Amino acid sequence: MKTRCFLFFVYLPFFLFSQGIKITNGPYIQRMGENEATIIWTTNNDAISWIELAPAGNDSFYAAERPQFYDTSHGNRVIGKLHHVTVKGLSPGTGYRYRIFSKEVLGYEGHRLLFGNIASSEVYRNKPLTFTTLDRDKKAFSFRVVNDIHGKADNLRAMLKDVKKENTDLVFFNGDMISTLNDEKEIFTGFMDTAVELFASEVPVFYTRGNHETRGKASSGLYDYFPGSNGNFYYAFRHGSVFFLVLDSGEDKPDSDIEYSELAQFDNYRDQQKEWIETVVTSPEFQSAPFRIVIMHIPPAGSTWHGTQDVAQKFLPLLNKANINVMLCGHTHNYKYIDRGEEQNIHFPVLINDDETYLDITVNSRIDIRQKDMSGKTLHTHIIDSKN
Numbered sequence: 189m190k191t192r193c194f195l196f197f198v199y200l201p202f203f204l205f206s207q208g209i210k211i212t213n214g215p216y217i218q219r220m221g222e223n224e225a226t227i228i229w230t231t232n233n234d235a236i237s238w239i240e241l242a243p244a245g246n247d248s249f250y251a252a253e254r255p256q257f258y259d260t261s262h263g264n265r266v267i268g269k270l271h272h273v274t275v276k277g278l279s280p281g282t283g284y285r286y287r288i289f290s291k292e293v294l295g296y297e298g299h300r301l302l303f304g305n306i307a308s309s310e311v312y313r314n315k316p317l318t319f320t321t322l323d324r325d326k327k328a329f330s331f332r333v334v335n336d337i338h339g340k341a342d343n344l345r346a347m348l349k350d351v352k353k354e355n356t357d358l359v360f361f362n363g364d365m366i367s368t369l370n371d372e373k374e375i376f377t378g379f380m381d382t383a384v385e386l387f388a389s390e391v392p393v394f395y396t397r398g399n400h401e402t403r404g405k406a407s408s409g410l411y412d413y414f415p416g417s418n419g420n421f422y423y424a425f426r427h428g429s430v431f432f433l434v435l436d437s438g439e440d441k442p443d444s445d446i447e448y449s450e451l452a453q454f455d456n457y458r459d460q461q462k463e464w465i466e467t468v469v470t471s472p473e474f475q476s477a478p479f480r481i482v483i484m485h486i487p488p489a490g491s492t493w494h495g496t497q498d499v500a501q502k503f504l505p506l507l508n509k510a511n512i513n514v515m516l517c518g519h520t521h522n523y524k525y526i527d528r529g530e531e532q533n534i535h536f537p538v539l540i541n542d543d544e545t546y547l548d549i550t551v552n553s554r555i556d557i558r559q560k561d562m563s564g565k566t567l568h569t570h571i572i573d574s575k576n
């Protein structure tokens with residue numbers, strides 16, 4: 189009895205001062221694969237979190253008890269404000285409905301936790317959120333690419349306002365979405381809140397790190413918000429007939445530059461990445477794919493800056509032998525198409541997208557790339573077939 193009274197007085201201030209649990213950002217989809225997906229969101233207060241998952245369908249989400257999947261780490265459920273729930277064992281090319289939940293943690297004394305209210309996404313008046321897993325057998329699909337948004341969320345809105353799960357399977361954020369990451373909140377104010385409002389709860393974002401996202405006090409936390417499928421910012425996956433190779437070109441100046449304040453170690457990082465690229469491009473899964481697209485922020489040509497040269501020297505010898513159909517880059521804030529053979533040391537086409545245009549790409553028996561401006565007008569078209 190004494191213990192209970194003690195706990196009541198310990199927790200009383202939390203009851204009095206708690207503003208109540210709220211979902212503050214998200215949810216958005218990461219690590220979408222053929223068999224798994226990760227849902228990420230934040231809350232204003234500490235909470236434990238989970239999702240409920242239902243198959244796609246027109247029945248009510250309340251029709252049956254839905255399986256729950258928890259935010260866990262090393263066997264424990266996670267208490268915090270940033271929530272990740274990974275669901276595994278999914279089927280390829282299959283639609284699912286989901287609902288997110290966070291239960292506020294008001295106090296943690298000894299082994300006792302005191303819980304507050306639960307915040308959740310709504311499935312009563314609103315339709316539950318949905319996603320569809322990737323599928324290597326899908327005959328045709330479309331995706332978008334934007335880059336160098338630099339926190340200009342209005343530009344992102346103009347370029348991605350019509351993205352829906354019905355017309356777009358995935359969206360690449362190809363680097364420099366923010367100029368400097370001083371506070372993790374800037375991920376949301378700079379671009380991710382807009383992406384969630386438009387599509388990112390239902391259409392997965394695949395993140396490519398740019399050189400600017402390596403900078404700032406909060407930059408080391410970026411991976412928690414955009415976890416690649418293999419523990420790195422460089423990763424690979426297959427969807428439809430395309431094997432996507434997402435690379436991290438790192439910083440653009442030499443590691444010793446005064447601007448990096450002794451923190452940069454990107455030469456070593458690109459060496460490690462080179463080893464990984466070698467294992468991927470020699471894998472049967474890579475070699476048997478009808479198309480191979482590389483997504484990387486800094487183009488491997490057009491500049492004598494160190495980042496460009498190091499990427500070219502370390503990655504190109506491997507990629508030149510790997511039958512790459514096209515590489516999509518950003519960074520320069522200027523559109524440029526480098527056709528095969530134009531640069532002596534690059535054996536595949538490289539498309540550099542502008543910061544105020546987007547790439548609207550459809551893949552079927554060929555890759556149809558439209559570079560469009562913020563009004564949706566097509567500026568350039570590139571058709572790439574499997575012989576390219």
Ligand SMILES: [Fe+2]
Pocket residue numbers: 363364398399400485518519520
């Ligand atoms: Fe950049």
